Amino acid sequence: MTQMMTLPDLTTVFVRDIMNNDKATVTADLTIAELARKLIDLRLTGLPVVDANGALTGMVSEYDVISRRGSTVSDIMSRGLISVTEDASVEQVASLMGLHGIRRVPVVRGGQLVGTVSRADLLRLFLSSG
Secondary structure: OOOOOOOOOOOOOEHHHHOEOOOOOEOOOOEHHHHHHHHHHHOOOEEEEEOOOOEEEEEEEHHHHHHOOOOEHHHHOEOOOOOEOOOOEHHHHHHHHHHHOOOEEEEEEOOEEEEEEEHHHHHHHHHHOO
16 A cells, blocks of 8 residues: 655745755866766765855756866856755755756855755655655
């Protein structure tokens, strides 16, 4: 028999409650080979790009590696950032992911990266409420 899952009210759960605090990042000067190795080693599909001060400057993904040409992260990263703060609702994050077709949203405080929310984080929320 299939068990019915009760979905949480996504307007009352906030990014701070589910975000991943592991701030794995790369810098724009990293080579594509180094980026690919890091993505594989960390078992991630994408990473935030930060400057020397830790400010978020872009995102880079495995899709960027295979579909764009360049020798460094700077050459292939996405600069049109979509990010949220810790106070955003999970509903807002889910909507952004769907609207923009993205898998991971960086979480910022004062321009500084404080974490990320991925599709997997949303799935864990759904499982925990079932």
